[in-house]
Amino acid sequence: xxxxxxxxxxxxxxxxxxxxxxxxxxxxxxxxxxxxxxxxxxxxxxxxxxxxxxxxxxxxxxxxxxxxxxxxxxxxxxxxxxxxx
Amino acid sequence: xxxxxxxxxxxxxxxxxxxxxxxxxxxxxxxxxxxxxxxxxxxxxxxxxxxxxxxxxxxxxxxxxxxxxxxxxxxxxxxxxxxxxxxxxxxxxxxxxxxxxxxxxxxxxxxxxxxxxxxxxxxxxxxxxxxxxxxxxxxxxxxxxxxxxxxxxxxxxxxxxxxxxxxxxxxxxxxxxxxxxxxxxxxxxxxxxxxxxxxxxxxxxxxxxxxxxxxxxxxxxxxxxxxxxxxxxxxxxxxxxxxxxxxxxxxxxxxxxxxxxxxxxxxxxxx
Numbered sequence: 424x425x426x427x428x429x430x431x432x433x434x435x436x437x438x439x440x441x442x443x444x445x446x447x448x449x450x451x452x453x454x455x456x457x458x459x460x461x462x463x464x465x466x467x468x469x470x471x472x473x474x475x476x477x478x479x480x481x482x483x484x485x486x487x488x489x490x491x492x493x494x495x496x497x498x499x500x501x502x503x504x505x506x507x508x
Numbered sequence: 509x510x511x512x513x514x515x516x517x518x519x520x521x522x523x524x525x526x527x528x529x530x531x532x533x534x535x536x537x538x539x540x541x542x543x544x545x546x547x548x549x550x551x552x553x554x555x556x557x558x559x560x561x562x563x564x565x566x567x568x569x570x571x572x573x574x575x576x577x578x579x580x581x582x583x584x585x586x587x588x589x590x591x592x593x594x595x596x597x598x599x600x601x602x603x604x605x606x607x608x609x610x611x612x613x614x615x616x617x618x619x620x621x622x623x624x625x626x627x628x629x630x631x632x633x634x635x636x637x638x639x640x641x642x643x644x645x646x647x648x649x650x651x652x653x654x655x656x657x658x659x660x661x662x663x664x665x666x667x668x669x670x671x672x673x674x675x676x677x678x679x680x681x682x683x684x685x686x687x688x689x690x691x692x693x694x695x696x697x698x699x700x701x702x703x704x705x706x707x708x709x710x711x712x713x714x715x716x717x718x719x720x721x722x723x724x725x726x727x728x729x730x731x732x733x734x735x736x737x738x739x740x741x742x743x744x745x746x747x748x749x750x751x752x753x754x755x756x757x758x759x760x761x762x763x764x765x766x767x768x769x770x771x772x773x774x775x776x777x778x779x
Contacts, residue, residue, distance in 0.1 A: 432697025437654050438704045445661050445708060452665050 458484050465495055473499055510618045513625045513753065514643035515685075516667075518659030520630030522651045523687040526723060526733070527746070528627035529557045531647070533732035534750035536591035540622040543582065546596035547639035548629035549605055555595045558585065559730025569597040572609030578616050587735055592621070602635050614642045632666060640671050645681045645753070647714060651688045652700040660684075660709055683714035685749060690719045691762045702762070715749030717742050718763050 479498035566576035
């Protein structure tokens with residue numbers, strides 16, 4: 424609907440879209456820090472018992488509405504942990 | 509005590525280089541010793557905006573790699589003896605910019621100058637993170653426009669996590685510099701207002717620079733706008749912002765070039 428003399432002001436739409444988007448993005452960025460923190464602490468615990476190489480560690484977090492998963496993938500080279508009774 | 513200021517934004521083209529030059533010159537005009545440092549390796553432009561493009565011999569990377577002494581790379585401004593430029597390299601790869609090298613140069617600059625103003629490249633890659641790394645204060649340059657505000661928000665997040673101050677558990681002092689502001693369009697509701705941007709980014713305001721022909725004119729001439737025409741609205745806005753950086757309290761106004769009757773009759777045509 425374009426009136427001849429005025430269009431609807433667009434700034435309020437910009438403001439609202441930004442507020443919604445940034446609320447979401449700030450939460451996601453915060454999650455990045457959480458993953459880094461978890462990675463460090465998990466590494467620390469594991470390193471107490473077996474040697475781990477820092478670049479052989481992968482931490483991934485998936486978030487969805489119903490369930491979130493944390494996936495930690497650590498390569499333990501040349502160590503047979505199984506069979507320890 | 510010297511202060512390291514990073515001028516940053518995330519988004520390109522919002523006025524980081526223009527603002528670095530204008531703020532640097534405004535600070536130098538008060539008698540402070542100022543160096544402006546270009547971190548945009550491969551796409552340097554601060555030399556051009558400062559009008560020193562034909563005087564570059566050595567650059568930041570030469571100093572970082574030990575091929576030149578800092579004193580050899582610094583270019584003293586011809587208009588203001590308290591203002592110097594440390595240019596970026598145009599030909600070298602930005603991977604030559606190492607964290608240790610930059611830390612060493614920053615340490616040397618701190619001994620020589622009161623203010624070290626770092627012009628960050630756009631983006632959030634190495635150049636940008638190294639430019640902010642050693643800063644005490646950040647000036648976040650933002651246009652009243654959605655993509656610029658979003659990128660500024662991202663940069664604020666990095667300032668609070670990826671800088672030396674943040675890693676030591678401190679908080680970076682951050683200021684918002686709103687550039688290319690058009691009060692008329694904001695009044696009509698076609699541009700985000702100052703308060704909208706402030707509410708969204710929630711960092712304190714250090715200046716509002718109006719959209720103005722004078723800014724383009726200054727860069728055409730290779731003169732920081734605060735030196736080319738100190739009386740025009742953007743120059744006054746930058747000078748006020750520089751004084752606020754120095755800790756002065758100056759009331760914030762939306763600057764305009766509105767002229768009195770005399771100005772209307774005899775002044776230049778409005779931009």
